[in-house]
Amino acid sequence: MRRTVLLMVAALLVAAPASAQYPPVRDPYLTVTYGSASRSQDAHQQGRFSLYQEDVAFDVLHSLDRAGFIDIGGGARVWRGLFVGLAYTVRLQETVEGAIDAFVPHPVSYDTFRRVEGPVPGLEHREQAVHIQAMWRFAPTPAFQIGVFGGPTIFNVSHDLVEQVSVAEVGDPFTQVNLGEATLRRETENGFGAHAGIDAMYRIVRHVGVGGMVRYSRATTGLAVPGYPELELTVGGLDAGLRLRIGF
């Protein structure tokens, strides 16, 4: 987090004097962006619950991958080419398949565990973020604008965690067991992080431009079923998308 903030501050400090040769952009703006959020994360959730007078210990692998996003933002100039603004990003709903690995106690013998693995389908992940951003905008040509931006980000994450999983015994001698349906519990948590990025816009008519945006944002959140260890999730990631900009 501290590294990201330092990076953003440095980027803005360098960008401002460097762009002095170009005329500043003055118009307040609104943007709408659609793109793909790229990330790859394998997070492990562990837990225990009681079964047959002993404990089931399980580990669920939550694999998060690429997702689409929509971003709506806006800002206004406060000094020369410096704008302040807000952007709201929502990642399109993701349903991920988890993989569970469990030690299941024996129904007849104490201290005898069966190792079993299986899928956990239908884990939903929702992520939205509000980016508070400072942006330095400049126009190398009258039609072409570049913005370098950064600032703090507040994430809101909602994710399905596994609370329990049912088991189905194959039968005597009980050396094999199948995993049944998992009981899911949706947990929601906020995370505080930061973002930095660049956008480039080409003005196609007087108040409308199109272009692209690349932004990296990041925060770490901890989600947990009460009584279980936390699932640490890194949220955000590298977003790249096509942007429509309306200036006034």
Place this chain on the structure above:
Amino acid sequence: MNRHLWLAAACASASLTLACSSPAGPGPLQKPDGGRGPADSLLKVGPPVPVSPRDGQVASSVMPRLEANNSRGLFTPGLDLLLVFEVFDEGDALVYRSAPVAQDPSNRTSHVVAVALAAGRPHSWQAIPIRDGLQGPPSARALFRTP
């Protein structure tokens, strides 16, 4: 313009570097500690229940027939179990131990003691469930007298 491109590249590189770091996971899955049942039982079964002789009854023979209600699985009805019958003298010394006997499907299992016990003396007996060499909780001791 070139300076801005370099700046953009630097920002993207730094972002990617940060993106590659992930929080530490919880470590590999550990097998839970195993439990034990009552009386150090290794089986999740209920104890057998002595039926006869009991409560100081006089047995019909010095080689009495011992009868107990079956042991049952706590989580597995219809579990195949064996019973071992043990007889103790009045000093609580083990004087007889049977070979494992398959539980009778009628829910009551009996066994005839294969040695002659000391006549006219108090004794006690118990039944112990067995499965795959593991021992379950023994029944309560039942008291009787030999004729």
